[in-house]
Amino acid sequence: MPQIIRITSEALQATVRRLLPSQQGFGLDLEATNVVTPIIDLTPTAEGSALPEMLQTALSFDDLTTFSITGGSSTIVSTPGFWRVYAMLEVQHPAGSSVDNALSINNGLSTKDIISTISDNFGQDNTISTNIVDIVVLLTAGDSLVGSTTARNNLNGVVRQIADINGNLVNPSGYTSE
Numbered sequence: 001m002p003q004i005i006r007i008t009s010e011a012l013q014a015t016v017r018r019l020l021p022s023q024q025g026f027g028l029d030l031e032a033t034n035v036v037t038p039i040i041d042l043t044p045t046a047e048g049s050a051l052p053e054m055l056q057t058a059l060s061f062d063d064l065t066t067f068s069i070t071g072g073s074s075t076i077v078s079t080p081g082f083w084r085v086y087a088m089l090e091v092q093h094p095a096g097s098s099v100d101n102a103l104s105i106n107n108g109l110s111t112k113d114i115i116s117t118i119s120d121n122f123g124q125d126n127t128i129s130t131n132i133v134d135i136v137v138l139l140t141a142g143d144s145l146v147g148s149t150t151a152r153n154n155l156n157g158v159v160r161q162i163a164d165i166n167g168n169l170v171n172p173s174g175y176t177s178e
Helices: 010-019 021-026
Strands: 004-007 030-033 065-070 073-077 081-093 097-106 111-121 127-139 144-148 154-163
Touching: 010 030, 065 073, 065 144, 081 097, 081 111, 081 144, 097 127, 111 127, 127 144, 144 154
Parallel strands: none
Antiparallel strands: 004 030, 065 154, 073 144, 081 127, 081 154, 097 111, 097 144
16 A cells, blocks of 8 residues: 655755755655656766766867977967866976976966976986876966976876866767767
C-alpha cells in the first residue's frame, strides 16, 4: 500500500527553495512516498552530449597555440576567456648572478605575476632546474598573458581556450558528441 511521509528537514527544504525558486511560494513540507517513480534525466550530461570537465580541458592538435620564449618577454595570448596553460620553465642558474622568470597577466596598466622564479646562484655554474606549469587563467578585455625569461632560460608551452569570457565551454577540436 502506498504511503506518503512528510519530510521536515529544513536543510532539504532550503535546498529545494534555492534550486527551484519557482517552488518557494507553495509553503508545503516536502513529502516522500514508498512508491517507485521512474525519472528520466534529459540533461545534456545524462545524454552524453556534454563532455565531463576533465575531458573538456584536453589539449588537441588543432586547438593549441604554442609559445617559446628565451631571454626576453612576449605576449602569449590576449583574447578574453578562460585559457589552459601548460608549460615548462627551464632555468639555468649561472654562478654569481640571479635569474628572474615569470608568467604574468598584464591589463595594460600594470603586470601581476602568476608564477615567477627568482633565484640567486652563488654556487656551481649552470645549475639547471625545471618547473612544470599547468594552470587555467581568465583574461578579461584588455588583459594579456605574458611570459618573460632572463638570458639562457626557456619558457616553452601551449595554451588552449577552454571557455569564452561568458563561461561557454569550448570543446577540443575534433570532438563530436553522439
